[in-house]
Amino acid sequence: MADLGVNIKDLYFKNPVLTASGTCGFGQEIADFVDLEKLGGVVMKGTTLKHREGNNYPRMAETPSGMLNAVGLQNKGVDNFVKNIYPTIKDVNSNFIVNVNGSTIEEYVELTERINELDKIPAIELNISCPNVKEGGMAFGVSCPSAEAVVKAVRAVYHKPLIVKLSPNVTNIAEIARAVEGQGADSVSLVNTFLGMAINAETRKPVLSTITGGLSGPAIKPIALRMVWQVAQAVKVPVIGMGGIMNATDAIEFMLAGATAVQVGTAIFIDPTIPVQIVDGINEYLERHQFSSVKEIIGAMQV
Amino acid sequence: MRKTIQELLLVENTQLNHDNFRLVLQSESELPEIFPGQFVNVEIKQATEIFLRRPFSILDVDREKKQFSLLVKILGRGSKVLTTYKAGEKISVIYPLGNGFTIPEKDDKILLIGGGSGVAPMLFLSKVCGLDPKQVHILLGARSNRDHIDISDYKQNGNFYFTTEDGSLGEKGFVTNHPVYKSELSGFDKIYTCGPNPMMKAVAADAAKSGAFCEVSLENMMACGFGVCLCCVEKTTSGHKCVCTDGPVFNIKDLTWQI
Ligand SMILES: Cc1cc2nc3c(=O)[nH]c(=O)nc-3n(C[C@H](O)[C@H](O)[C@H](O)COP(=O)(O)OP(=O)(O)OC[C@H]3O[C@@H](n4cnc5c(N)ncnc54)[C@H](O)[C@@H]3O)c2cc1C
Ligand SMILES: Cc1cc2nc3c(=O)[nH]c(=O)nc-3n(C[C@H](O)[C@H](O)[C@H](O)COP(=O)(O)O)c2cc1C
Ligand code: FES
Numbered sequence: 076m077a078d079l080g081v082n083i084k085d086l087y088f089k090n091p092v093l094t095a096s097g098t099c100g101f102g103q104e105i106a107d108f109v110d111l112e113k114l115g116g117v118v119m120k121g122t123t124l125k126h127r128e129g130n131n132y133p134r135m136a137e138t139p140s141g142m143l144n145a146v147g148l149q150n151k152g153v154d155n156f157v158k159n160i161y162p163t164i165k166d167v168n169s170n171f172i173v174n175v176n177g178s179t180i181e182e183y184v185e186l187t188e189r190i191n192e193l194d195k196i197p198a199i200e201l202n203i204s205c206p207n208v209k210e211g212g213m214a215f216g217v218s219c220p221s222a223e224a225v226v227k228a229v230r231a232v233y234h235k236p237l238i239v240k241l242s243p244n245v246t247n248i249a250e251i252a253r254a255v256e257g258q259g260a261d262s263v264s265l266v267n268t269f270l271g272m273a274i275n276a277e278t279r280k281p282v283l284s285t286i287t288g289g290l291s292g293p294a295i296k297p298i299a300l301r302m303v304w305q306v307a308q309a310v311k312v313p314v315i316g317m318g319g320i321m322n323a324t325d326a327i328e329f330m331l332a333g334a335t336a337v338q339v340g341t342a343i344f345i346d347p348t349i350p351v352q353i354v355d356g357i358n359e360y361l362e363r364h365q366f367s368s369v370k371e372i373i374g375a376m377q378v
Numbered sequence: 379m380r381k382t383i384q385e386l387l388l389v390e391n392t393q394l395n396h397d398n399f400r401l402v403l404q405s406e407s408e409l410p411e412i413f414p415g416q417f418v419n420v421e422i423k424q425a426t427e428i429f430l431r432r433p434f435s436i437l438d439v440d441r442e443k444k445q446f447s448l449l450v451k452i453l454g455r456g457s458k459v460l461t462t463y464k465a466g467e468k469i470s471v472i473y474p475l476g477n478g479f480t481i482p483e484k485d486d487k488i489l490l491i492g493g494g495s496g497v498a499p500m501l502f503l504s505k506v507c508g509l510d511p512k513q514v515h516i517l518l519g520a521r522s523n524r525d526h527i528d529i530s531d532y533k534q535n536g537n538f539y540f541t542t543e544d545g546s547l548g549e550k551g552f553v554t555n556h557p558v559y560k561s562e563l564s565g566f567d568k569i570y571t572c573g574p575n576p577m578m579k580a581v582a583a584d585a586a587k588s589g590a591f592c593e594v595s596l597e598n599m600m601a602c603g604f605g606v607c608l609c610c611v612e613k614t615t616s617g618h619k620c621v622c623t624d625g626p627v628f629n630i631k632d633l634t635w636q637i
Contacts, residue, residue, distance in 0.1 A: 100606040107381045107604075120608075128618050135599050135609035137430050142601055146608045149618060292429060344602035345421065345431060346470070348383060 077361035078368040079354065081115070081335050083313050084236045084261045086197050088115035088170060088336060090354045091369055092326065095317050095340030096121055096174035096200060096240075097146065099347075101160045102167070108347040113354060116170035118200055118264075118338060119160075123176050124186045126152040130207060131284040136273035141292030141319070142341060143271050145285040147207045148176055153189050165195050172238070174200045176212065180228045187233045198235055201226065201260075204242030204267035206289045213267075216242035219254040226258040238315065241265040241306070243295075248302050249309035256310045264315035264338065265306060266299045292341040293319040300332055307333020307374055321349065323356020333374040380410060381475060381604055385468045389445065391461070394528050397452040398495065399461040400437065403469060405444045412439050412446065413478030414503035415595055415627045419603035420448075421470040422456045431472065432456045433600050433622075435498040435572075438505065449527065451495040475603050476626045479570055479593055482507050486567040490536075491553050491581055493519045493573025497527055499595050500572055504535040511536045515566070519553035519577065522546045554580050564588035571595070582630040592630045596621050 079090035093116040099105050102117040111117060129149025136143040150156075156173070164171045173190050177183035183201065190196055203216035203225055215221045226239055239255045241248055243266035252263045268289025273282040299318025307314045316334030319341070320326050326337045342349040361369060390402035419431040434448040452458050463469065479499070482488050486509065492500040497518055504514050514536025520526050523546035540548025541556050549556045554577075563569070563584055571581045572595035585592035598621040601607040605623035612621050613634045619625065 097608075098606060104604065104606045108383055129608065129611070132611050132613075133599055134611065135601050135607070137428075139427050140429055142430060144601070144607065144609055149608050149611070341601075344607055345429075346383060347472075347604070347606075 077358055077366060078370075079358060079361075081313075081369060081373075083198065083238065083315075083335065086170065086236045090115040090357070091330065091336035092350050092354045092357070093118055093170075093172070093315070093336060093338045094343060094350055095338035096202065098340040098343045101156075101164065102171060103163050105343065105347045109351050112168045113351050114169055115336060115354075116172055118172045118174055120150055121148045121174045121176045121202055121205065122150050122153055122156050122186070123148060124153055124182050126150070126155070133282060133284055134288070136282040136288065138271070138273060138290065138292075138294060141290055141294030143273055143283060143288035143290050144268070145207045145283045145288035147285070148205060148212075153186055157189065157193065161193055161195065170197050171195060172198045172200050174202050174240070175229075176202045176205060176208075178208070180225055183225055184228050184232055187229050191233055191235070198238055199233065200238040200240050200264055201229055202240045202267070204240050204244075206242070206244060206268055206270045206287070207285065213242050213244060216251065216267075217245050219251060222251050223254050223258050226255045226260055230259040236261045238262040238264050240267055242267050243298065243302055243318075244270050249305045252306040252310050256312050260312060262313045262315060262335075263306060263310060264317065266295070266302055266318045269295050269298070291319070293321055295319050296325065300328060303329055303334050304332040304376070320353070323353045323360060326353050326357060327360055327372065330369070330372050331374070331376040333376075335373055379474065381472060382410060383470065383472045386471050388463050388467045388469055389465055391463060391465060393461075394449075395526065396524060398527050399450045400447050401450055401460070401463070402445055402447045403471065407444070409439065409441055409444055409446065410474055412436055412474045413481070414506050415478035415499045416474040416476045417499075417603075417626065418448065418471045418473035419475060419600070420460065422459050424459060428456045428459065430601055431603060432460070433475070433603055435595070436474065436502055437498045438502055449495055449498040472603060475622060477624065479503050479595070479627050480568070482509060482568050484509065485513070487513045487565065488515065488568045488570065489559075489563075489566040490514070490516045491519070491559070491569065491571040491573070491577075492516070493553060493577045494525070495527075496571070496573030496577075496595070498572070500570065501532050501535075503570060504532060515539070515558060517541070517553050517556055517559060519573065520547070552580070553577060554584065564590055566590060568593070579635055582633070582635055586630060586636060593627050594630060594633070595626045596628060597626065598622075
């Protein structure tokens with residue numbers, strides 16, 4: 076067995092495979108299928124200060140090798156998280172990361188302070204890249220000054236590892252990554268979904284209630300991979316890569332491009348056991364290529 | 379209720395009419411407990427355009443043989459590919475999903491109203507309740523006799539009534555035109571329905587008026603089927619609920635259809 080452990084700052088992950096926010100609920104929803112302790116970590120559903128109903132139905136459209144979603148951060152808010160969700164994960168030996176969302180900087184800060192009180196949450200993922208909410212969300216992640224402002228404010232109150240999730244809907248993602256690194260982000264994760272749309276030609280209507288939505292799945296993988304590579308060149312902090320990872324080979328490609336860890340998202344909808352299969356597949360690859368540690372393949376693409 | 383993901387063996391694929399097929403799937407291990415109204419999410423391989431799984435209600439269960447069956451109507455790309463699968467092929471299935479119907483009490487008089495492939499969960503319900511077949515009334519609606527799905531193996535479960543829009547089988551018109559429906563709606567202890575939304579909405583409106591207990595089984599575009607994507611929501615009196623985990627069966631009291 077190769078050493079699969081990786082670190083984000085001082086936070087240790089027993090392997091580099093996490094589930095992506097919004098695709099595994101709060102963890103328990105997939106516990107019938109997978110042993111959560113076999114995963115490096117679980118990034119939980121996007122959480123906001125207050126309860127959010129999310130967008131109207133229809134929220135989903137299938138596309139070739141992918142899907143569009145317009146969930147709009149439906150969640151019951153942080154009080155419900157603390158009271159009802161936190162107790163369900165407290166005794167599970169894995170890294171449960173909260174995906175933090177706000178409409179204003181004040182909301183991001185207040186929510187982060189609440190999460191800071193929870194011992195079992197070792198890190199947060201600051202989502203400045205949700206394409207499906209009208210206020211906040213992606214708006215913060217598409218310009219350097221606004222991204223810097225949120226990260227700076229949150230950094231001032233949060234002292235555990237801070238991961239900032241970037242939007243791919245920008246012309247220069249490496250620039251944004253550098254900007255948030257400059258404000259003290261300990262890691263960047265990318266990519267969130269790509270803004271896309273679907274039309275029903277028969278009815279001549281948009282498929283999604285919101286007209287546009289976020290594209291995920293294998294359809295975005297080559298673009299996500301390119302972005303992870305560009306960002307890994309631009310920053311010193313560890314990069315977490317995602318976008319269309321369906322199997323161990325996909326995950327290894329992201330690590331070769333420079334990712335320290337990966338997140339698996341949409342693949343879970345098709346088979347919730349895929350993240351665990353990817354852990355096994357990475358180990359098999361390392362043994363086959365005689366690497367003793369997974370760290371040896373991070374950024375090891377040979378140009 | 380533990381959900382599982384399994385590769386099941388397709389042991390039978392029978393064409394029932396021009397666009398409906400019955401697929402019988404066999405598990406190697408004991409089947410989990412399955413309630414009427416629950417569904418499966420089936421992976422459809424071979425076609426790159428079909429990325430997500432497709433949900434289908436459980437039509438029938440044979441615990442001894444470790445088999446259950448699905449009724450598949452060809453609607454689009456995925457269902458079409460599924461109906462071409464041959465016995466002997468393996469199909470990946472996530473099941474059992476959803477909540478299922480409220481099981482009727484022993485002496486309940488019940489009415490099951492199915493439209494199109496919405497007959498699938500109705501028939502399983504009629505079979506497992508263990509009710510006196512005289513108390514079970516099954517009203518099936520279709521466009522025409524040609525769309526009628528052969529349900530001969532269920533005839534012993536209750537009293538059958540049919541409506542077709544063109545009058546080629548049973549009463550002419552919608553299910554809501556049938557005499558058993560028109561005259562007796564408030565005489566049933568429980569009414570269950572699954573089918574096209576306009577049909578279920580009409581039934582729900584009448585049931586609400588007469589104060590009858592009524593559950594509907596909703597369909598919705600699903601990405602995961604087991605509650606993680608939050609794509610499949612229906613508006614309820616207590617906010618957005620997931621059709622795949624809070625449903626697909628809802629009591630009409632909890633829906634906002636009439637509001
Ligand atoms: C809980 C549940 C139980 C169901 N039970 C049955 C059943 O027992 N028998 C049966 O034949 N069908 C059933 N359906 C409907 C079945 O899921 C769809 O017919 C199927 O997904 C269509 O896939 P497709 O690839 O053929 O269609 P596509 O080519 O993807 O789309 C064609 C059309 O099919 C419809 N459709 C697509 N996906 C869905 C979906 N997830 N739900 C509803 N409509 C959809 C849309 O109107 C779409 O425009 C059920 C659906 C749900 C949600
Ligand atoms: C249905 C759905 C809901 C999502 N919700 C969130 C969310 O709440 N917060 C977030 O940061 N990302 C969210 N995402 C984005 C994913 O975490 C991930 O960045 C994206 O889907 C790309 O990875 P994938 O192609 O492996 O799915 C969501 C994605 C999907 C498909
Ligand atoms: S289909 Fe994913 S939550 Fe219902």
